[in-house]
Amino acid sequence: MSADLGSPGLGAGPLPVTIADIEAARELLAPVVRRTPVEPNRALAERVGGPVFLKCENLQRAGSFKIRGAYTRISRLTDAERAQGVVAASAGNHAQGVALAGQMLGIPVRVYMPSNAPLPKVQATRAYGALVEFVDGGVDVCLVHALAWAESSGAILIHPFDHRDIVAGQGTVGLEILEQCPDVATVLVCTGGGGLLAGVAAAVRARRPDVTVIGVQAEGAAAYPPSLSVGHPLALATMTTMADGIAVGRPGEVPFALVQALVDGVVTVSEELISRALLFLLERAKLVVEPAGAAGVAAILDGEIAARLRPPVVAVLSGGNIDPLLMMRVIRHGMAAAGRYLQVRLRAPDRPGSLATLLGVLAEVEANVLEVEHVRTGVRLSVDEVEIALRLETRGPDHCRAVLAALRSAGFPLQV
């Protein structure tokens, strides 16, 4: 938690995006985007004390809400602009959104991506017909290259969030939420640059001023709370989060104006909670969500935040483009954090029956052995010892402690 959930301040001047803009975007997008499902979730409802729904933009075309803004923006280019092509900088979802929109509109797309971007995202972007240029460095450096290309070639830069058409397109998510869940009281929106949050707030609060709209940022990349405190966008010096989809160092000017005027608060969630939320969504909602997309659910898993949410709550799952390799790491981490997976190395006497004794101890405490690795030689072992690496399935933190205690008391010292 890092900001009040009180009432938003009232904006002084006219806002950059109106409900009419969002309704126009919606008409434009009707034949293009999916009206994604809104799924009830009982386990989350218990935490909030009332209904919770998930707005599944992870099931959107190209795997995230980004196509909404990208298509809205690109389709409004003039014929002269279209002929120049478009260019973007992105590590993932925006790249895919722009590439798909360009393909549908028959406009050439060039995307600058970090050379360490996950291969599936690169391949998906190429599959939509975009030309991918790799850049050594992060998205910031990619943006420099994209800007240079725009200047030298005349191509139009499609910014990921800081443009009225982008925000208007993302705002169509808000209109759908109001239709699919008419009695909604609170909307949780994962937030990086603020395009989705600003658009949803503009739509929801125009139609239903009584609905609370809350942004959720990863605490390692949370530029909104300090920016809102000082009243203008501030840049973060550093960012650390696995939620690459919302790792944005500075709020956009257009979204910031809307967020400042319309949003009730921006809260932050830890990496630990994001990873637990991701595993929760996989296991309990059967939905694949990327770390950024799980931020809203992470907020609900924070007991302190959950206690202050007025149900029915809708949490937007903004995207599902997660690298399977990262998914494996998050599952392992989430299982370990929940005490359901235990990885230990221990020393055992190097004599017949030693491993059998060890496995007997584990069976006794009902730990399910997933993997055993037996290292017979190693620099830290004395000559009559072996090292054994174990991966165990356990039932929770108490069970983990019981397993470790049983190993110790059976004379198997743990290696650190």
Place this chain on the structure above:
Amino acid sequence: MSADLGSPGLGAGPLPVTIADIEAARELLAPVVRRTPVEPNRALAERVGGPVFLKCENLQRAGSFKIRGAYTRISRLTDAERAQGVVAASAGNHAQGVALAGQMLGIPVRVYMPSNAPLPKVQATRAYGALVEFVDGGVDVCLVHALAWAESSGAILIHPFDHRDIVAGQGTVGLEILEQCPDVATVLVCTGGGGLLAGVAAAVRARRPDVTVIGVQAEGAAAYPPSLSVGHPLALATMTTMADGIAVGRPGEVPFALVQALVDGVVTVSEELISRALLFLLERAKLVVEPAGAAGVAAILDGEIAARLRPPVVAVLSGGNIDPLLMMRVIRHGMAAAGRYLQVRLRAPDRPGSLATLLGVLAEVEANVLEVEHVRTGVRLSVDEVEIALRLETRGPDHCRAVLAALRSAGFPLQV
């Protein structure tokens, strides 16, 4: 492929479940089960040459379609029967379906589960208030215990598929498919004992005799094709499949009669295809599906079967209750099968700079290093060698071959 997709034979006598039974079940289930979404999938559509939709019973309450049959069956017990409680044998979905139905109807539930059943399924079953008894052995042995309990206590055994009410309940999936996808031409249904297949066929063919209904079995547990050949249920001598949800050794009598009369064919899919389908659904459809639930999509991934499917096709995703630990294994396996993940062990000279050279070679061929393990001593190594274990992210089979060739020609012999 193991059976014709020709026309089904015409049944001789009256069938055990009629469309009226299914409509009655539907009315009963309306306030209880979710009408799960039907999601279009473009990547599968390309393989079939026309629209493909996924009927998401993985998003059903308790994580699979099983609640439909279980609730229908249990709610029709007499007051005297209800007072005796119900008993079931299951490793997973049926246990959860019966437990949830019992909880909703206020009827005590006892479930016999294999002692090696995945912990999440055991916990979910207990969370719905059921009493879980562990049995050493498979579901067959559990069933023996459940029957013994039924006889000694008077509890009613809820069979997972061989009962009219169960089949009628599962058939409601078919009615929803016809409403949600009115122009459907082919329905693919994952099949174990046959309850879901029989129910869907009874619903779909009564209303739309022109729609083709095809069962899909795991080839390591495919009792239907030989049973259909001889005209009565045959028991398999052995079964091997990771798709525990459809690992059933013998078709049920009730479902068999319906399948024989109404289904156009039963095809089989390999474990390899099931695992690819599961990874495909995670990555491309953002849906968590258990191995059994992915069988229909596995059939679409089989080029020979896909070529014979008349679109629009609806594939039923029957459930999503997959153990995260199994999901990790399937992801790793699927990535390796697709050449996107490479795990090798190699020998390297034990001198300064050796690892740096190796990493240089890998960088040169653009293999992304996920993990390096450096084993300095080992029985198979000569004294001046080390063993290095690598986990690499690769771009496909060709890239894998290029990586291995580069390692060999740089003088790093692979360990087998």
